[in-house]
Amino acid sequence: MELKTQPFVLNIGPSHPSTHGVFRMRVTLDGEVIVDLEPMFGYLHRGMEKLAEGRTYTQNIPFTDRLDYVTPMLNNLAYVQAVEKLAGIKVPERAEYLRVIMSEMMRIAKHLLSIGFFTNDLGAMMTPLLYMWREREKLVDLFEMVCGQRLTFNYMRIGGVSHDIPPEFLPALKKFLKEMPGFIDEYDQLLATNEVLLMRTKGVGILPADVAINASCSGPMLRASGVKWDIRKADPYLVYDRFDFDIPIGTVGDVYDRYRVRIEEMRQSVRILEQAIEQLPQGDICAKVPNLLRPPKGEAYARVESQTGELGFYLVSDGSIAPYRWRVRSPELLNLTVLREISLGWKIADLIAIFASIDIALGEVDR
């Protein structure tokens, strides 16, 4: 006699401990194995792109803080760069360096957090996360020193940055940079030499490079698959062409490679920061920009390498004070599109690991 079995449909989310917000996956299971997966977005949709069309260019900067709410600096940067391109504004050199410093600090902070949450989703009981949190806290203190905020920084301005760094900032950052490589080594040794982590991550959720490119994945997700694509090198913005740094790439494209790429990127960010502090010039921090900016008619697209990939802003101006179109190219949404492809055939526990390794924040996916 043949036993009749029927597929088991499980809704993971929208409220679930490891969906990091309100994301829903309708998973069809055969035992524990995933046979089908349907991602469902939109639980955090705030109509941001439409709202932005009714506000001035400067008023829209705080909106970008709420995209990926863990990395406001990079979001701010991508947006103000698009506006500057649209209006043809020249940014002072010191402001460019400050922007580089802030975005690399932000990258370290976010990678710490994403690795921490990744291990948490793999089943570590908060311990790696809280160790990572300790380092992130130092960075957040530095950000607070500069702009008075700990979460939604709203630091970048059209034409520059809002505040110059206080005198105690650079010594504190130097101290952080001095001890950070040691901490990265410590975490990497603790995690990546652990057989359990290797068992859980190696060979899991492999994203082949051609699939990644076809799905226009970017960031650590793409680089883990072995594609050497980083906007900072490929299309240098700010002053990134003056720094010496490497692009870490993976070989297989599995969850472990994504973890490894993030660890290596933190090391590279430390390198960039060290050079940026060395070269930091004196001067203005913000160009003269009218309060009510009216860019000429036209369109502009600017992109930065955010922690998850190519974050771009596409702006269309009709010559008025508000943008005609305000469009975000969200790397997290595009990275998420391959979720079904790379998690079919794996188990529930692997799905959680794969999902965590994609590293999304729903604020940016749903906008």
Place this chain on the structure above:
Amino acid sequence: MNHWYYFVDLFAKVRTTLVEWLQSVDLPSSLIIFIDSIIGIILILLFVFPLVMLFIWMERRFIARFQLRPGPNRCGPLGLFQPVADAIKILVKELIMPAKGDSLVHWIAPVIMFFAALMIFAVFPIGKGSMGVFADLNIGILYVIAIGSLGVIGIFMAGWASNNKYSLIGAMRGVAQLISYEVPMVLAIVGVVLIVGSLQMSEIVGKQTVPFILLQPLGFLIYFIGAITELNRSPMDMIEADSEIVAGYFTEYSGMKFAMFYLAEYINTLAIAIIVTTLFLSGWKGPFLPVWFWFVFKVLAVFLFLLWMRATLIRLRIDQVMAFSWKFLLPMALINVFITAGEVLVWDTWMSGWTSFPWPFIFVNFAIAAVLIIVWAKVFFKLGGGRVEVGRLRARNSQGYGADSQAPVS
């Protein structure tokens, strides 16, 4: 041995005094036995609950320290009353019953878990002699194994009755995992039983002139790993994996029903710590200091080790856990039983005249354990356990845009 601090002997003392007094007032013997067992139960509860409260406090406090945070420190000195505050909070919570769940089974499940956890304590030798045990069964170990596996029924009932898919997955995992680990655990105990030649718990402690962890290193390792799985503690907490299936079988439980699961978990932990202490760490025995000190000290040491593992390690996947049981622990346990049986035979036939204790076997067993683990780890990878080899995958991946052919680069 009449000092007040021999509180474990107090256990025996109170019992004997009361029984003698009851006999003097001329009560029927069946009633005396009944009252005696009630007293025993109360004394065991008085022993178990303070230790469980201490465990809960230790868990929260020590794991906090592992994680660079102070931990609970507002309720009483060092946060010692935190378990009390937890209990009060849980007691006043509403009992929620899932709409289409099976209400009767939903009610019974935590009760079964709780009582299965408590019943094990009847046979533990917490003090010297036959009066240090509530019921010194001559099949003590067998009783422990039998009652210890009753909890699975509670887990499965809870998962089934909750009408929740996460609970069901947790319960299914629980049944598969706990039954798989029962086998190597029992086989690991067989080694100890072979050396002692008795199933009686007090006898096992009595025979340990040195802790059996030295004579049975492999058995200890297997039993300990099995015990972690049996307790659903990290890294084997697949049953309640909070990042995957929310809370596993007790997702739908709240209030006192949840508290019973929670308590049962800690009582089970205490039980396992006591079993490990009794079987492998020579129970209440120890030099100079009183019996109760050594007993509690060893139990807490075992618990601290469990905490350490929980704070450090990452959860395994369910198939890896099952593979580890059937492909690694089970063969090792079988080999261990054969080796131990051979050693006992050799000892009884030729060597028992030389020394009072089989010292040479300590070195032999440690060497065998080390070699076996290293060799079988290789076999285990061949059998499909452990991490995935990525070399083969890399070959497939290097077609098209891969590591070797670089795609659009700067």
